[in-house]
Amino acid sequence: MDITTSFMPLLQVFTAAMSEPTAESFRQLVAGWIFAPKRTILGGLRATQSTKHHRACHRVFANASWSIDTVGLAVFDLVVKLTIRPPTIWLATIH
Template identity: 40%
Template sequence: MPKSLQPLLDAFRPCFTTPTFTTFVALTIGLIAAPARRTVCGMLTAARMGGHHARAHRFFATAHWNLDQVSMVMLRLVIGWLIPTGAPLLIAVDDTLFRRSGKKVHGAV
């Protein structure tokens, strides 16, 4: 892993168990390094991750990590880089791209 990338990825360490974090790092490096195929297998190949590809597939299917926690870490990193300390932050959310329907879907029309 490039030394410049280590602090960024280390911010995500509390989101994962140690084995899952190792897989996360390999997949992230593979995502960056993959020239075209951004599939799980393509990322593994680009990251030169040894071992069986089932480990990476398990990361998405059954590993214990919380997408909300990962998202909050990412949000804090982006805000920390883009917004000066103490500056106001305006967040606009537009959910018009998401189609909702059904009797049991909150907010559906």
């Protein structure tokens, strides 16, 4: 199974801070989390019919090279974009 293209921009926030192999494992983890009846790494790999070894997915959280600070700031920016309406601009004239 593959994640729909409409969901990919949300994942880009996370994967921008990761190397490509780590990002691929992360995308598979997210797809598995969405589609799996059991929310475990092995359950997710089974749901997505992945050929990756489960250790590769465990390494995403254990010792892959990505910055939690970078991801956290990117998620914050995404939440702000999705929840805060554009600011109201008031125009005033002086008579």
